[in-house]
Amino acid sequence: MEQYEPDRLSPAQVAAMRRSFRSGRAAMTRRSLLRASAGGAFAVGGLGALSACGIPAAGNTQGGVSAEDHSAKEKTVNFSNWTEYIDVDESEKHHPTLDQFKKQTGISVKYTEDINDNVEFFGKIKPQLAAGQDTGRDIIVLTDWLAARLIRLGWVQKLDASNLPHAYANLSQQFREPDWDPGRAYSYVWQGISTVIAYNKKALDGQEVKSISDLLDNTKLKGRVGFLSEMRDSIGMTLLDMGKDPAHFTADDYDAAIARLQKAVDKGQIRRFTGNDYTSDLTSGDFAACVAWAGDVVQLKADSPDIDFIIPESGYMTSTDNMLIPNKARHKTNAERLIDFYYQPKPAAELAAYINYVSPVDGVKPELAKLDPDAANNPLIIPDKAMAAKSHAFRSLSAKEETAFEEKFAKLTGA
Amino acid sequence: MATLTEAPPPLSPTAPEKKPPRRRGRFTPYWLLLPGILWLLVFFALPMIYQASTSVQTGSLETGYKVTWHFATYWDALADYWPQFLRSILYAGAATILCLVLGYPLAYLIAFRAGRWRNLIMVLVIAPFFTSFLIRTLAWKTILADGGPVVGALNSLHVLDVTSWLGWTTGDRVLATPLAVVCGLTYNFLPFMILPLYTSLERIDGRLHEAAGDLYAKPVTTFRKVTFPLSMPGVVSGTLLTFIPAAGDYVNAELLGSTDTRMIGNVIQTQFLRILDYPTAAALSFILMAAILLMVTFYIRKSGTEDLV
Numbered sequence: 001m002e003q004y005e006p007d008r009l010s011p012a013q014v015a016a017m018r019r020s021f022r023s024g025r026a027a028m029t030r031r032s033l034l035r036a037s038a039g040g041a042f043a044v045g046g047l048g049a050l051s052a053c054g055i056p057a058a059g060n061t062q063g064g065v066s067a068e069d070h071s072a073k074e075k076t077v078n079f080s081n082w083t084e085y086i087d088v089d090e091s092e093k094h095h096p097t098l099d100q101f102k103k104q105t106g107i108s109v110k111y112t113e114d115i116n117d118n119v120e121f122f123g124k125i126k127p128q129l130a131a132g133q134d135t136g137r138d139i140i141v142l143t144d145w146l147a148a149r150l151i152r153l154g155w156v157q158k159l160d161a162s163n164l165p166h167a168y169a170n171l172s173q174q175f176r177e178p179d180w181d182p183g184r185a186y187s188y189v190w191q192g193i194s195t196v197i198a199y200n201k202k203a204l205d206g207q208e209v210k211s212i213s214d215l216l217d218n219t220k221l222k223g224r225v226g227f228l229s230e231m232r233d234s235i236g237m238t239l240l241d242m243g244k245d246p247a248h249f250t251a252d253d254y255d256a257a258i259a260r261l262q263k264a265v266d267k268g269q270i271r272r273f274t275g276n277d278y279t280s281d282l283t284s285g286d287f288a289a290c291v292a293w294a295g296d297v298v299q300l301k302a303d304s305p306d307i308d309f310i311i312p313e314s315g316y317m318t319s320t321d322n323m324l325i326p327n328k329a330r331h332k333t334n335a336e337r338l339i340d341f342y343y344q345p346k347p348a349a350e351l352a353a354y355i356n357y358v359s360p361v362d363g364v365k366p367e368l369a370k371l372d373p374d375a376a377n378n379p380l381i382i383p384d385k386a387m388a389a390k391s392h393a394f395r396s397l398s399a400k401e402e403t404a405f406e407e408k409f410a411k412l413t414g415a
Numbered sequence: 416m417a418t419l420t421e422a423p424p425p426l427s428p429t430a431p432e433k434k435p436p437r438r439r440g441r442f443t444p445y446w447l448l449l450p451g452i453l454w455l456l457v458f459f460a461l462p463m464i465y466q467a468s469t470s471v472q473t474g475s476l477e478t479g480y481k482v483t484w485h486f487a488t489y490w491d492a493l494a495d496y497w498p499q500f501l502r503s504i505l506y507a508g509a510a511t512i513l514c515l516v517l518g519y520p521l522a523y524l525i526a527f528r529a530g531r532w533r534n535l536i537m538v539l540v541i542a543p544f545f546t547s548f549l550i551r552t553l554a555w556k557t558i559l560a561d562g563g564p565v566v567g568a569l570n571s572l573h574v575l576d577v578t579s580w581l582g583w584t585t586g587d588r589v590l591a592t593p594l595a596v597v598c599g600l601t602y603n604f605l606p607f608m609i610l611p612l613y614t615s616l617e618r619i620d621g622r623l624h625e626a627a628g629d630l631y632a633k634p635v636t637t638f639r640k641v642t643f644p645l646s647m648p649g650v651v652s653g654t655l656l657t658f659i660p661a662a663g664d665y666v667n668a669e670l671l672g673s674t675d676t677r678m679i680g681n682v683i684q685t686q687f688l689r690i691l692d693y694p695t696a697a698a699l700s701f702i703l704m705a706a707i708l709l710m711v712t713f714y715i716r717k718s719g720t721e722d723l724v
Contacts (some may be wrong), residue, residue, distance in 0.1 A: 119688035153476065223586055224561075265674050271591045272673050280553065284560040286590060399477050406690045414677035415499060415685060 064157035064186075064327050067134060071333035075107045078331070079338065080137045082321070083113040085191070087354035097347045104341065107334045112137075117275075118146045125326065129155040134328040138335040141190045145232060147322040148180030148396045156186050156324045163336035164188070167343040172362045174388055175320060179247075180396035187322040188339050191295075191351075192358030194380060194391070195233040195317040198292035198300070198309045203285035211312045212241035215289055216264040226281055226290030227261070229273040231409040232394040234261070236317040237291055246317065246394045251401070258408050265412065273413040282307060294380045298356035315390040318358065352381055470697035480693065488698045496682050496699065500706070503678040506593070506668075507661035510600035514608040514657045515650065517601070522612035522649070523642075526619075540609050548603065552670050555599050559589045559671075591673035599667035607656040615649030616642070651718050659707055679703055 079098075086095050098109045115121045121142070128135045129150075142150065150156045161168060167188050175189045199209050207220050215225045216238075227234045236246040238257040264270045274281065279296055281287040283304055297309045325335050342348055342361075349367030352359040353375055359368075359382055369376035379387040397405060440446075470488060474480035493500070525536050543551055558565055569575050570587050578584040583594040619642060627637040643650075665680030672678075679699060687696035 123688055223588060223591075268585060270674070277553070277556075277670060280556055284557065284562070286556075286561045286588075399475060403475070403690055403692070407692075410682075410685045410690060412674070414674035415496060415682045 064154060064325075065132060066157055066332060067328040067330060069332050070330045074331060075334070076110060076331060077107055077334040077338055078110045078112070078136060078138045078329075079335075080112050080114050080139065081141045081190070082115045085113070085141070085321075085355060086111070087351055097342070097350050100347060101338060101341045105334075105337055107337065109338065115141060118143050122146060122149075129153075129327060132327065134330065135326050137326055138329040138331045139323050139338060140326055141321050141323055143193075144178060144180065144320045144322060145394070145396070145402075147187050147324055148178075149399075149402075150324060150326075151181055151186050152399070155327050157327060157329065157332060158185055159188070159325065159339070160333070160336055163333060164340045164343075166340045170343045170345070170348075170362045172360055174318070174383070174391060175360050178320075178393065178396070181322075187324050188343070189320045189360035190323050190342070191355065192318055192320050192360055194294035194358055194383075195228070195237060195319070196292060196294050196297065196309045196311050196380075197237075197289060198282055198297045198307060199289035200282055200285050200287065201306045201308065203288040203306075205288075207288070209289045210310060211314060212237050212291075215291075216260065216269060219269075221288050222267070222269050223271050224286065224288040225264070225270050226278050226287040227270055227273050228278070228291050228293075229275050229413060231406055232319065233293075233317055234273070234291055235405075235409065236392065236394045237312070240314040240317070240392060241312065243314070246392050248395060251404075254405060255408070258412055262412055295355070295357040298378070298380055311387070311390060315392050318391040318393060320360070321357075356381055358383060466697045466700060469693050470701055472694050476691055485694070488694045489702065492695050492698045493702060496679065499677055499679045499682050500702070502676070503662050503680070503703075504706070504710075506597050506600060506676075506678060507658050507664075509597045510604060510661050511608075511654050511658045513597070513601040514605050515654060518605055518608035518612055518653065519650075522609050522616055525609075525613050526616035527621075537613075540606050544606065548666060549670075551603060552599055552666055555595070555602065555671060556590060559595055559598075561588045561590065565589070585673075590671060591676075593672070593676050595671040596667050596676045596678075599671045600661045600664060603664075603667065604657045604661050607660070608653040611653040611656060612646060612649040615646045615652075619645050647718065651715065654714075655711060659711070662707055663703060 087097055088094070089096050095109075095111060098111055102108050121140075125135050125137075125140070147156075167184075171184065171188065175192065176184065178184075181187050197209060197212070197215065203224065204221075207218060209215060209218070209221075215221065215227075232246075235254065235257050238260055239246045239249055239253060242253075242257060242260065244253045244257075261270070271287065272281070274290075276293075276296070278287060278290050278292060279300060282290060282292070283300060285306075292309065294309065297307065300307045301309075323339050325332055329335060342351065345361060345363040345367045348359055348361035348364045349371055352364060352368050353371040356375070356378075358380070365376050365382050368382065375381050383391065468482055469480070471482055471484050471486060472480040473483045473485045473488075521536075521540070525533055525540075529536050557563070560566065566575070566587070566589050569589065575584055575587050575589070578594055579586065583597075584592040589595050589598075623641055623645075624637055627641050632640065662678075663680050665678055665684055668676050668678040668681050683696050683699045683703075686692045686699065
């Protein structure tokens with residue numbers, strides 16, 4: 001696709017612009033666009049477990065199960081990540097930061113973009129991990145609640161802190177103590193994701209949107225409001241709006257939030273619950289306002305001046321995508337060195353200049369300012385104090401709670 | 416009726432009688448079948464058995480799943496999700512009828528009237544398959560956008576007032592309504608209707624039409640008494656090829672629908688991937704399969720075309 005690219009822009013700005021024409025972290029596919037995965041998972045899972053006729057217990061092996069570490073002999077690491085979630089050079093074939101890593105350490109990275117959707121990817125790796133086999137991957141990147149589940153199931157390995165000096169020193173305070181992995185024994189953040197309210201000025205037609213309550217109650221927006229099919233984002237934002245803390249809420253609070261949303265669904269206020277495909281609804285004006293991921297909105301804004309976002313007075317949700325080392329990975333040390341590499345301010349800045357998510361690395365700002373001053377001052381990429389103070393995380397759920405909550409949320413979205 | 420379809424056999428000189436070859440490989444047919452049977456066994460029968468076993472298991476991811484012959488899963492699933500079942504059958508049925516209404520004239524045109532355009536039209540019918548299912552469905556979001564020309568035209572013609580009153584649409588929009596989902600299904604499965612219809616129409620001997628004309632049948636009568644009955648195999652296989660996948664589809668409901676248009680495919684997907692309730696997901700799949708099998712059997716019996724499928 002030929003695109004007009006002004007030549008006065010810095011390489012980083014050009015990159016940002018080009019990226020905005022394509023999907024962001026797999027804008028179209030990320031959460032909801034479901035390949036025919038359910039059937040496939042049945043078929044694949046079927047063979048492994050048929051002999052037992054039943055699925056064996058997950059067997060919580062504290063600290064994970066390591067395999068013999070081939071890191072010293074095989075100078076390679078297999079890195080599975082989401083689509084469009086790393087820097088790419090002009091030719092679209094190389095990832096400059098990964099090339100630098102190879103230069104620094106001599107380890108080559110086999111980078112695969114095979115994660116499109118958390119639940120779908122879980123379905124894909126579950127049979128191997130449950131059977132205690134190597135998945136062929138040394139690093140996987142998963143959103144916090146799924147990372148929490150894998151840690152809970154004992155399917156990922158404890159990290160060796162001595163290989164992670166930069167990561168330990170530079171991880172920003174905001175991400176240090178998630179309740180599902182205190183002190184980051186198993187996981188390090190790849191990028192943070194902020195959930196905000198996005199709107200299309202033209203479609204709002206003079207209406208003002210400042211909070212989730214406006215989305216749910218303003219009858220002028222009836223049928224033109226979108227929420228996310230990601231339970232924690234939609235419910236988290238609603239809980240905040242109701243004055244509850246998503247980090248410490250009770251089952252009753254949860255039910256109240258569901259009831260609040262259900263009322264809006266019944267009235268026809270909420271048009272749809274979407275995955276990443278809300279971006280097309282928002283640009284076309286079918287959504288006047290919706291709950292959205294800030295990284296997408298930064299990109300949409302570059303394309304269309306009508307689109308903007310606000311951060312509600314009551315706060316916003318932040319989740320993270322985390323790097324994990326699955327059980328039986330062959331190159332654990334190499335994987336840890338790669339994690340550590342991305343916690344040096346320079347590579348972190350190069351990554352942040354290319355993808356517009358929240359950088360988890362302290363000290364990235366001066367480096368980013370050299371590459372792309374606008375990005376360095378964008379609170380969505382590097383949160384300032386005021387921003388960070390409004391950020392909230394969803395508390396981790398027990399297995400039972402997770403099932404019950406997801407079921408209620410599924411009923412809300414039409415099952 | 417079957418005799419009518421066959422054109423008179425051309426007169427051919429009687430072929431010299433050959434001695435039947437010595438029956439060397441009595442098992443050859445079975446060897447030839449082996450790859451197919453293995454394929455079916457590995458990719459159909461085994462997953463099926465596994466799925467059946469899953470549907471009567473209980474447990475959780477943490478404790479593992481054990482076969483407890485918990486058949487109540489089926490009743491619970493049906494009790495909870497019968498509206499989505501009903502909706503799936505309704506939407507798939509509506510889409511099938513629409514496909515037939517739209518596809519039959521086109522297949523007829525290609526078979527009898529297209530002349531040298533035949534190949535071009537066939538290519539046009541198949542062309543959408545060159546892009547992915549998802550992209551095609553997403554394109555409908557652009558076409559039917561609230562502020563778009565299509566919805567604008569429907570609004571000014573007051574069509575949407577009628578469909579709203581019927582409950583097919585909500586307010587003055589088409590997207591995120593049942594109508595959009597049915598339209599999406601119709602569009603996506605239309606070629607599956609047209610192709611079998613075309614094949615069976617194309618096989619009809621043109622002389623039969625002439626014969627009907629010679630017997631003073633009006634064109635309408637010719638169609639009713641000759642063409643349509645002879646195209647029944649195409650109608651039956653076309654409707655099956657449309658209805659069965661449409662009933663299990665979840666992409667259209669996901670992208671073009673709303674909370675009140677979710678189909679059973681969406682429920683199974685949510686149960687399997689999100690809630691991790693594998694038994695319920697497996698039970699729902701089996702119920703769907705059984706329901707479709709029953710309906711299809713009944714349909715084939717009724718349409719009297721056992722020998723065609």
